[in-house]
Amino acid sequence: MKSSFRIVVSLGLIGTAASHYVINRFIVNNTVSNDFEYVRPYISNVTGDEIWYGILNPNRDPTNLDFRCGPNGTITGNLTKTATVRAGDTVGFRLGEPHFKYLNYPYDVPRIYHPGPGSVWLSKSPSDNLNTYSGDGDWFKILEIIGRTEQSMPVLSDSTYAPLYQWGLYVARDWNFTIPATTPPGKYLLRFEQVYPVKSYHPNDNYLGPEYFVNCAQIDIVNDEQIGSPGPVAKIPGVYERWQPEFQSEPWDKNSTSTFKYPGPPVWQG
Ligand SMILES: *[C@@H]1O[C@H](CO)[C@@H](O)[C@H](O)[C@H]1NC(C)=O
Ligand SMILES: *[C@@H]1O[C@H](CO)[C@@H](O)[C@H](O)[C@H]1NC(C)=O
Ligand SMILES: *[C@@H]1O[C@H](CO)[C@@H](O)[C@H](O)[C@H]1NC(C)=O
Ligand SMILES: *[C@@H]1O[C@H](CO)[C@@H](O)[C@H](O)[C@H]1NC(C)=O
Numbered sequence: 001m002k003s004s005f006r007i008v009v010s011l012g013l014i015g016t017a018a019s020h021y022v023i024n025r026f027i028v029n030n031t032v033s034n035d036f037e038y039v040r041p042y043i044s045n046v047t048g049d050e051i052w053y054g055i056l057n058p059n060r061d062p063t064n065l066d067f068r069c070g071p072n073g074t075i076t077g078n079l080t081k082t083a084t085v086r087a088g089d090t091v092g093f094r095l096g097e098p099h100f101k102y103l104n105y106p107y108d109v110p111r112i113y114h115p116g117p118g119s120v121w122l123s124k125s126p127s128d129n130l131n132t133y134s135g136d137g138d139w140f141k142i143l144e145i146i147g148r149t150e151q152s153m154p155v156l157s158d159s160t161y162a163p164l165y166q167w168g169l170y171v172a173r174d175w176n177f178t179i180p181a182t183t184p185p186g187k188y189l190l191r192f193e194q195v196y197p198v199k200s201y202h203p204n205d206n207y208l209g210p211e212y213f214v215n216c217a218q219i220d221i222v223n224d225e226q227i228g229s230p231g232p233v234a235k236i237p238g239v240y241e242r243w244q245p246e247f248q249s250e251p252w253d254k255n256s257t258s259t260f261k262y263p264g265p266p267v268w269q270g
């Protein structure tokens with residue numbers, strides 16, 4: 001099993017800008033949508049193995065535009081739909097297709113098989129036309145997922161991977177959360193980020209380093225009640241540097257989550 005992970009890591013050397021899994025099924029009103037139904041898709045006509053080596057290669061560069069909403073996610077707004085969501089409602093994301101099935105892939109469905117933290121962000125479109133919003137405005141964070149919660153997968157007791165289960169998202173298929181009840185109404189990009197922290201043993205090596213898995217849903221937030229002032233805000237890309245120090249931790253260490261501090265702005269509580 002351990003060697004399978006090594007194989008995945010080494011395949012990551014080939015490309016630059018995508019991921020092993022895509023967070024592309026939005027969950028709204030307790031219904032799991034289809035792949036890319038409300039999530040901005042990538043643009044690609046490749047099939048088969050080319051998807052593995054192209055689209056599903058990890059993004060290791062958080063200064064790249066693909067870090068905002070995944071490959072092509074700044075321009076594919078008119079290829080997806082917008083979901084109406086009430087502030088205060090519970091929504092979520094589930095992994096969909098395609099996903100990278102490495103040698104002896106042991107899981108029934110696509111899962112977050114790289115240990116590490118995750119977060120959820122919102123950015124309001126300045127115009128009513130969300131489809132053309134590139135996401136170059138301000139982003140605020142509404143959730144950090146570090147340690148285990150009641151949504152985490154059960155720890156497999158006989159597993160050499162036991163330390164990895166300290167990360168709440170480890171081998172999760174989906175994750176649900178609340179849109180803060182005082183979020184101002186409007187059209188938003190809702191971004192899910194998951195990070196596989198990887199130590200860069202060679203600081204100038206372009207290929208090693210943390211892997212970033214990101215996708216954005218389009219949502220129309222309805223709120224005719226109390227309205228808050230979201231912040232602090234950040235730009236994405238811009239919020240992290242290449243080889244961001246907090247993501248240089250070793251997720252296999254038994255105690256990684258107890259000292260982990262999510263970089264970037266704090267969560268807006270709403
Ligand atoms: C998230 O919500 C969906 C829809 O209600 C549900 O099917 C799924 O099990 C939930 N996921 C978790 C991890 O609780
Ligand atoms: C993808 O489309 C481009 C242009 O539309 C074409 O040149 C290329 O051969 C296609 N690639 C595949 C793998 O079909
Ligand atoms: C889509 O994203 C990929 C990966 O970044 C890039 O190579 C490709 O040029 C993009 N396509 C378009 C039409 O922008
Ligand atoms: C979708 O948006 C892209 C870029 O924003 C544009 O080039 C394209 O023409 C649009 N397609 C449709 C069908 O509106």
Ligand SMILES: *[C@@H]1O[C@H](CO)[C@@H](O)[C@H](O)[C@H]1NC(C)=O
Pocket residue numbers: 028029082083084085
């Ligand atoms: C979710 O339910 C609300 C009504 O409670 C509805 O207005 C909204 O359109 C639904 N959203 C989706 C994406 O089905």
Ligand SMILES: *[C@@H]1O[C@H](CO)[C@@H](O)[C@H](O)[C@H]1NC(C)=O
Pocket residue numbers: 254255258259
């Ligand atoms: C885990 O980290 C905490 C906080 O730094 C520390 O107090 C504790 O001793 C560590 N435990 C182990 C087993 O390393």
